Amino acid sequence: MRILLVEDDALLGDGIHAGLKLADHAVDWVRDGEAARLALLDHPYDACVLDLGLPKRDGLSVLKDLRNRGSRLPVLILTARDASADKVAGLDAGADDYLTKPFDLQELLARLRALLRRAAGEAKPTLEHGGVVLEPAAKQVSFNGQNVLLSAREFALLEDLLRHKNHIRTRAQLEESLYAWGEETGSNTVEVYVHHLRKKFGADFIRTVRGLGYQLGDAN
Structure with missing residues (x-):
């Protein structure tokens, strides 16, 4: 599956990128919101892992733009913003899941599998x-x-x-x-x-x- 990773932290992004590739995903990594917006316009991804605090364009803006275009792409917000109000705002803006930093990579992978499963209309894990x-x-x-x-x-x-x-x-x-x-x-x-x-x-x-x-x- 092809995944867009949107993360501006170089060290964290490198670790997530490596982990997703080890899980046999094809991964494109961008580091600002405008690059994410353009990538989502130009490429058909299976899922997006999206940070919120991004240069040039905030993650919520990227997400709202995506949903306003009618896209049903599964989006998992991955952010340090852990307040309840932030989670509500992210989910109400169209995110399918919300995971806060720090996080466990295996949990991130499991949540992505769940998103992909639901997007395909599959109830079973196989x-x-x-x-x-x-x-x-x-x-x-x-x-x-x-x-x-x-x-x-x-x-x-x-x-x-x-x-x-x-x-x-x-x-x-x-x-x-x-x-x-x-x-x-x-x-x-x-x-x-x-x-x-x-x-x-x-x-x-x-x-x-x-x-x-x-x-x-x-x-x-």
């Missing part, structure tokens, strides 16, 4: 389709009860398709989900990972929709 079960928290995948080893990119692509299993995903959308700024994308990268997943889960597990992209096949 993603399932056609005998495939993906556990985001444990980073494990099984097929018909047997564990399957996947690379980080294969896992990320599978998770994206499972979270959008009722939609066709274009190659560009999948690339946006898999790669952060500055990461190289090969001309046939998505096709290669789709091929790998088909070898592991069956040729019909992912179907190609000619001229449009990819979608999970019918669940048996």
Whole structure:
């Protein structure tokens, strides 16, 4: 999943960025509110981790602008502002969750998983389709009860398709989900990972929709 991190503290931001990447997320990190506003206009993120006390534009302003454009992007506010009034203001401005500093990285990751789960309309903590079960928290995948080893990119692509299993995903959308700024994308990268997943889960597990992209096949 691709996440926008908005944090102006260099040391804290570096730690969060590293932790999100270790959890196999593609992460773009910006350090001021105006850069966040522009990034949210230009890129389709799966979630945003948003500080409030930012240079150039306050985090609440960024959030209100996002919601005024009709975006339903999951937003987790991460801030040192721990007063009840600040929490109420953040949630009423459109935040989906509110976490105060200092915080535990594992809690941040768990809250992000919950936001992504709700955004996909999933109640269960696992993603399932056609005998495939993906556990985001444990980073494990099984097929018909047997564990399957996947690379980080294969896992990320599978998770994206499972979270959008009722939609066709274009190659560009999948690339946006898999790669952060500055990461190289090969001309046939998505096709290669789709091929790998088909070898592991069956040729019909992912179907190609000619001229449009990819979608999970019918669940048996």
